[in-house]
Amino acid sequence: xxxxxxxxxxxxxxxxxxxxxxxFNLEIKDGEIFGLLGPNGSGKTTTINCILxxxxxxxxxxxxxxxxxxxxxxxxxxxxxxxxxxxxxxDTLTVYENIDYFCGLYIKDKNLxxxxxxxxxxxxxxxxFRKFYxxxxxxxxxxxxxxxxxxxxxxxxxxxxxxTVAVDPQSRNKILEGIVELNRQGxxxxxxxxxxxxxxxxxxxxxxxxxxxxxxCGTADELKQMIKKSxxxxxxxxxxxxxxxxxxxxLPHVYDVDYSNGQLNVSCSGGRHNLIxxxxxxxxxxxxxxxxxxxxPTLNDVFLEVTGxxxxx
Amino acid sequence: MxxxxxxxxxxxxxxxxxxxxxxxxxxxLLSIMFHVAFGNINNTTENFHTIPVAVCLEEGAHxxxxxxxxxxxSDESVEDTPFLAITYTxxxxxxxxxxxNSVRGIFQVDDEISLTCTPSTASSSNATLAIEQxxxxxxxxxxxxxxxxxxxxxxxxxxxxxxxxxxxxADDFYGQKLSLTDGNMDTMVQYFYNLLxxxxxxxxxxxxxxxxxxxxxxxxxxxxxxxxxxxxxxxVIAHFSASxxxxxxxxxxxxxxxxxxxxxxxxxxxxxxxLTAFISCILGISFGFFVGSLGRMEQxxxxxxxxxxxxxxxxxxxxxxxNMRSIVENICPLINDINxxxxxxxxxLTLNIYGVxxxxxxxxxxxxxxxxxxxxxxxxxxxxxxxxxx
Ligand SMILES: Nc1ncnc2c1ncn2[C@@H]1O[C@H](COP(=O)(O)OP(=O)(O)O)[C@@H](O)[C@H]1O
Ligand SMILES: [Mg+2]
Numbered sequence: 001x002x003x004x005x006x007x008x009x010x011x012x013x014x015x016x017x018x019x020x021x022x023x024f025n026l027e028i029k030d031g032e033i034f035g036l037l038g039p040n041g042s043g044k045t046t047t048i049n050c051i052l053x054x055x056x057x058x059x060x061x062x063x064x065x066x067x068x069x070x071x072x073x074x075x076x077x078x079x080x081x082x083x084x085x086x087x088x089x090x091d092t093l094t095v096y097e098n099i100d101y102f103c104g105l106y107i108k109d110k111n112l113x114x115x116x117x118x119x120x121x122x123x124x125x126x127x128x129f130r131k132f133y134x135x136x137x138x139x140x141x142x143x144x145x146x147x148x149x150x151x152x153x154x155x156x157x158x159x160x161x162x163x164t165v166a167v168d169p170q171s172r173n174k175i176l177e178g179i180v181e182l183n184r185q186g187x188x189x190x191x192x193x194x195x196x197x198x199x200x201x202x203x204x205x206x207x208x209x210x211x212x213x214x215x216x217c218g219t220a221d222e223l224k225q226m227i228k229k230s231x232x233x234x235x236x237x238x239x240x241x242x243x244x245x246x247x248x249x250x251l252p253h254v255y256d257v258d259y260s261n262g263q264l265n266v267s268c269s270g271g272r273h274n275l276i277x278x279x280x281x282x283x284x285x286x287x288x289x290x291x292x293x294x295x296x297p298t299l300n301d302v303f304l305e306v307t308g309x310x311x312x313x
Numbered sequence: 314m315x316x317x318x319x320x321x322x323x324x325x326x327x328x329x330x331x332x333x334x335x336x337x338x339x340x341x342l343l344s345i346m347f348h349v350a351f352g353n354i355n356n357t358t359e360n361f362h363t364i365p366v367a368v369c370l371e372e373g374a375h376x377x378x379x380x381x382x383x384x385x386x387s388d389e390s391v392e393d394t395p396f397l398a399i400t401y402t403x404x405x406x407x408x409x410x411x412x413x414n415s416v417r418g419i420f421q422v423d424d425e426i427s428l429t430c431t432p433s434t435a436s437s438s439n440a441t442l443a444i445e446q447x448x449x450x451x452x453x454x455x456x457x458x459x460x461x462x463x464x465x466x467x468x469x470x471x472x473x474x475x476x477x478x479x480x481x482x483a484d485d486f487y488g489q490k491l492s493l494t495d496g497n498m499d500t501m502v503q504y505f506y507n508l509l510x511x512x513x514x515x516x517x518x519x520x521x522x523x524x525x526x527x528x529x530x531x532x533x534x535x536x537x538x539x540x541x542x543x544x545x546x547x548x549v550i551a552h553f554s555a556s557x558x559x560x561x562x563x564x565x566x567x568x569x570x571x572x573x574x575x576x577x578x579x580x581x582x583x584x585x586x587x588l589t590a591f592i593s594c595i596l597g598i599s600f601g602f603f604v605g606s607l608g609r610m611e612q613x614x615x616x617x618x619x620x621x622x623x624x625x626x627x628x629x630x631x632x633x634x635x636n637m638r639s640i641v642e643n644i645c646p647l648i649n650d651i652n653x654x655x656x657x658x659x660x661x662l663t664l665n666i667y668g669v670x671x672x673x674x675x676x677x678x679x680x681x682x683x684x685x686x687x688x689x690x691x692x693x694x695x696x697x698x699x700x701x702x703x
Pocket of ligand 1: 015018020038039040041042043044045046047702703
């Protein structure tokens with residue numbers, strides 16, 4: 001088995017009294033698009049900054065490409081591309097100059113750098129904006145510039161910290177497609193986000209973070225199989241008695257029934273024909289109902305079940 | 314790598330309007346304002362006249378050198394309106410001349426030099442007379458304290474002597490400062506020195522940027538740079554050199570503007586003026602680098618510290634009130650010894666008047682010493698590599 005790209009063991013990081021990272025473990029393999037999913041304040045950025053040796057931490061070990069990471073592990077840093085949560089570009093430099101500047105921190109050779117910068121500009125589709133100053137770019141374009149600055153030097157490991165915050169849907173899709181493309185070209189990706197849809201869409205493996213802990217880790221399907229719920233049935237209905245609800249609960253595979261705001265929610269665990277059973281019951285009892293839909297569990301359900309909180313903001 | 318950082322720092326500074334404004338345009342505008350303001354004073358103030366004095370020479374420790382100085386100051390070939398018109402005579406004659414008001418004072422020279430003036434009651438209604446006596450007094454005072462330098466200049470560089478004396482000031486009737494020679498221009502020059510000192514201290518803004526762009530906990534950009542494989546020291550050195558170059562060019566342009574456009578009376582050779590400006594810029598940038606590294610606070614607070622420091626320092630050196638420096642000298646001379654604005658403006662001043670002297674080199678040495686201290690503290694702080702929080 002090849003050495004993991006990143007290996008974090010028992011990481012603890014405190015900000016004075018606040019424990020931001022609490023015995024956190026993580027292993028990321030070569031070629032993955034690894035998603036770090038967690039609500040705001042769960043410790044994603046702190047973890048990234050510890051990996052990068054920007055932050056000191058209280059306990060634990062971090063290895064990058066099998067070596068311990070230090071502030072002057074320049075050989076390791078050379079292989080890492082970072083797109084920070086806060087846009088880090090010079091307002092006084094144009095799009096082209098910004099990318100050239102950051103690429104130049106890694107690539108000495110002028111011709112090679114020129115080629116890389118051009119490729120990065122093409123990659124984020126900023127060609128027509130190359131002479132623009134960042135102030136003149138919209139939120140989405142600015143994020144794309146930020147990404148270009150992070151990946152222009154063709155790193156083996158790319159870390160993107162919430163690259164799609166405050167980005168319009170169109171730019172967001174471009175960014176996500178781009179990340180998948182970078183991965184296809186051979187880069188290992190670490191992607192943090194609090195949007196589960198994004199993570200689910202592109203990540204090969206996901207760790208769910210909450211309060212500095214790694215509470216679940218696996219592919220999206222694995223995560224969903226971890227939980228009891230396998231199907232959620234929602235039925236619009238004007239009123240329903242407690243008696244009926246009790247009967248619904250006694251149907252096979254149904255483990256939770258609740259009613260609020262004119263919506264009946266039936267949670268099922270396992271079983272293949274739950275929707276049919278529920279509808280049959282309602283028809284038998286002559287209860288009239290409106291729209292009906294059935295959802296497979298989402299990562300939000302996973303999060304809800306393991307933490308008792310909603311993931312959505 | 315060095316050049317890469319250097320090149321982009323230059324682009325950054327040139328495109329940061331504030332930095333260019335405070336170091337280039339602001340002093341330029343002020344110098345024009347000074348020029349306009351003092352230009353008017355020049356026209357309205359009565360020019361200074363030659364003062365007639367009697368001199369009684371006896372053999373003594375001072376006689377020869379003092380005579381040399383007096384001769385220079387009364388030599389019409391040195392200046393059109395010499396400082397003094399001298400009658401060499403004995404004491405008796407001299408007293409008669411004084412009584413008839415043909416001379417304003419008598420210098421008696423033997424081992425000591427003394428000055429006798431008309432008792433002020435006699436014709437003190439005459440303001441000019443009083444001023445002239447006061448000027449003679451302060452001339453003598455200056456000679457006593459700086460006999461060696463003054464004599465040396467009289468011997469080697471007589472043309473410079475009137476300028477040297479223009480520095481000495483005498484209180485006139487209304488408590489205002491009056492220059493010894495006819496140079497309102499010359500008191501005005503001091504405002505330009507102070508102006509240059511202020512401009513040099515404003516280079517601290519660029520200095521603060523060096524810190525803010527390299528301390529990972531001070532800006533996202535710095536954090537971003539810190540995760541790259543480029544060493545911090547190299548980055549700081551490149552940043553410092555680039556800032557120094559640009560800021561120095563700004564100050565140099567100011568000096569050239571003063572010399573060639575405003576025709577300010579800077580006597581020193583341009584290269585030496587530039588050297589002084591260069592070292593002053595080093596001080597300004599180092600100071601900013603130090604302030605920038607002070608820790609995590611609002612950037613506005615740091616800018617506030619630098620502006621306040623520059624303004625207080627310049628105020629105490631006489632940028633707003635001309636005789637501030639002598640007031641400070643009377644209250645707490647130590648402040649003048651360490652006030653960077655004083656050190657800078659005094660470097661320009663001594664350079665223009667005495668040339669390269671001990672006082673000049675001492676000033677530059679002090680400036681470099683302070684720079685070194687600021688740089689050391691800044692560098693110690695910037696060596697930090699991981700942070701407890703960002
Ligand atoms: N510099 C800091 N000082 C103190 N607390 C911090 C600091 N940065 C982050 N925190 C706290 O640490 C926790 C984790 O923050 P962060 O890593 O930024 O989370 P995320 O990136 O997942 O939103 C939060 O509770 C946050 O308030
Ligand atoms: Mg974050």
